[in-house]
Amino acid sequence: MILDTTTATPALLTGARVFTGTGDGLIDAAVLVGADGRIAAVGPAKELRAQAAGGPLRDVDLTGRVLAPGLINMHVHLGLALPGTAGAAIASKSDPDLLLVMADGAKRTLHAGVTTARLVGESRYLDFALRRGIDAGIVPGPRLFTAGHALCCTGGHGWDSDALEGDGADELRRLARLQIRHGADLIKVCISGGIAGEHEQIDTPQLTDEEMGSIIAVAHDWGRKVTAHVGPSETLRRAIELGLDCVEHGYQLTRELTDLMAERGVWYVPTITVSRCEEFFDAQGVPDWMKQRALGAGPRHWESLQNAIASGVSIAMGTDMPPAADFDGTTATVREMEFMQEAGMSALDVMRSATVRAAELLGTDGLGTIEAGAHADLVAMTDDPTLDVAALRGIDWVMKDGVTVRDDRAGLL
Ligand SMILES: [Zn+2]
Incomplete structure (x- = not known):
């Protein structure tokens, strides 16, 4: 079963350590995903929540996990x-x-x-x-x-x-x-x-x-x-x-x-x-x-x-x-x-x-990174793939264009 519909809703991904694609290792940061399916901002959860205040916001708890570009x-x-x-x-x-x-x-x-x-x-x-x-x-x-x-x-x-x-x-x-x-x-x-x-x-x-x-x-x-x-x-x-x-x-x-x-x-x-x-x-x-x-x-x-x-x-x-x-x-x-x-x-x-x-x-901008403006194409796993790519064996959550398309923890695929 595919989660969500084909339309992204604004989401705040919290609790994960993030491989942004551009940095050398992992950073602790939340990721705000906009209704357009793109990443609106990367930073402290509190600030991003304030930034999104007033509109609908879906919380996605990724505590203890590693987030990487799709x-x-x-x-x-x-x-x-x-x-x-x-x-x-x-x-x-x-x-x-x-x-x-x-x-x-x-x-x-x-x-x-x-x-x-x-x-x-x-x-x-x-x-x-x-x-x-x-x-x-x-x-x-x-x-x-x-x-x-x-x-x-x-x-x-x-x-x-x-x-x-x-x-x-x-x-x-x-x-x-x-x-x-x-x-x-x-x-x-x-x-x-x-x-x-x-x-x-x-x-x-x-x-x-x-x-x-x-x-x-x-x-x-x-x-x-x-x-x-x-x-x-x-x-x-x-x-x-x-x-x-x-x-x-x-x-x-x-x-x-x-x-x-x-x-x-x-x-x-x-x-x-x-x-x-x-x-x-x-x-x-x-x-x-x-x-x-x-x-x-x-x-x-x-x-x-x-x-x-x-x-x-x-x-x-x-x-x-x-x-x-x-x-x-x-x-x-x-x-x-x-x-x-x-x-x-x-x-x-x-x-x-x-x-x-x-x-x-x-030759395309907005792909392969986790930064403001990029497509919200993301994967999550438990271990750190920047230390050993075998960590990717544990991918159990996938988002494309802001839509969650796989979430094993929820028992849904
Ligand atoms: Zn071939």
Whole structure:
């Protein structure tokens, strides 16, 4: 059951220690949420209560708890159809049925504490319909930023799932513009092979410089960033020279390349779970070759993440797996963050990668922080995630736009 209605009522959240996203640790503060679903003020409860005097005010007691910005997952596919039995069942669905699957995934994602998701490859433009439904308050789900369809060359990575195929600068320019026409916030392009393509290897280069350059130029002209599915360093080096903004997966990044990424301000979304999620692949019924390739990429993928950390690359959190999917007793989102911490990031940096820094990559104000003017997208838990992100396993309260959408303590979800 979803709490509240779709309309926020002014609320005063008291008793919690707060990770604001901008500070270094926790502060003792109350949070005043306005009827517009945004944070009106952060400060001493008494002052905020005085500030709200005269109007209706809902008290939310979060004594003994930690409040953090809602998580932002930067690599999500809500209609993911991998090779294998589960993927085939999804791919064969009609548009309305697939949209229902995506809506269900959106609801689970939100309840897992992910209040914003960046979609990097969906099918049949259904993501735009879903976003309209979520924004209108008729479908529960995270705030969505979407690339629409991913783009690839003929037979390139993703051609048999959601990617649109094009060859030559003209065709790819047109496909990029088509995504923007539908409302894409960013452009996603597959520039090398990957895990899920039968006839390729992870290090198969797939786009010419001219093709990559045409997509990047169009996107930048229209004020959109370009993120690339990419494995090998050499392909990535070419894309960086052409102005690429962000790297997904980066299965085989050398230290030299991560140094270049840091120098040029190129972002990295490691999706480290995808080379470690054996149980998920089994549950999806993926073919053996894909499972072997994914798990085989694991050690080098881990090294890539560690190279990026050592180089000081800007890292944002993303899972590729469904954000709320079970993984090692928690969600894929929380497990991804634990992996990032295990790879050498501080808990504080991992928290930032899934909040304030992810919002920076999205290029949007008012997300990923707890401060006046920001969207009241919040999660609460018992322990302090800035000391150990495993605390996120205990998320049991979620608010989006000032509406409480989950409260386990009240026995309501
Ligand atoms: Zn993906």
